[in-house]
Amino acid sequence: MPITKRVYLTFPANLIREPLVCRMYDELKVEFNLRTASVTEEIGIIGLELSGEADRVEKAIDFFRERGVRVEPIALDVIAG
Numbered sequence: 001m002p003i004t005k006r007v008y009l010t011f012p013a014n015l016i017r018e019p020l021v022c023r024m025y026d027e028l029k030v031e032f033n034l035r036t037a038s039v040t041e042e043i044g045i046i047g048l049e050l051s052g053e054a055d056r057v058e059k060a061i062d063f064f065r066e067r068g069v070r071v072e073p074i075a076l077d078v079i080a081g
Helices: 020-028 054-066
Strands: 002-012 031-039 043-053 070-073
Touching: 002 020, 020 031, 020 043, 020 054, 020 070, 043 070
Parallel strands: none
Antiparallel strands: 002 043, 002 070, 031 043
């Protein structure tokens, strides 16, 4: 059954220039909707919606964590705007 999860991804400085969201899609085919982003030379924070079958969405979250990205649920699954 398809689900949508909203998460914040926090990228450390060494991963900011890596196209990890695109790589996740290429590998897992989990749809994403970029809702907000703030990137500096020191840190990158992205608000992302991940949509697809529940097991695939969890694999997408694991994909980011395994690569050193902090993944946090957005409270109440709500993104402003």
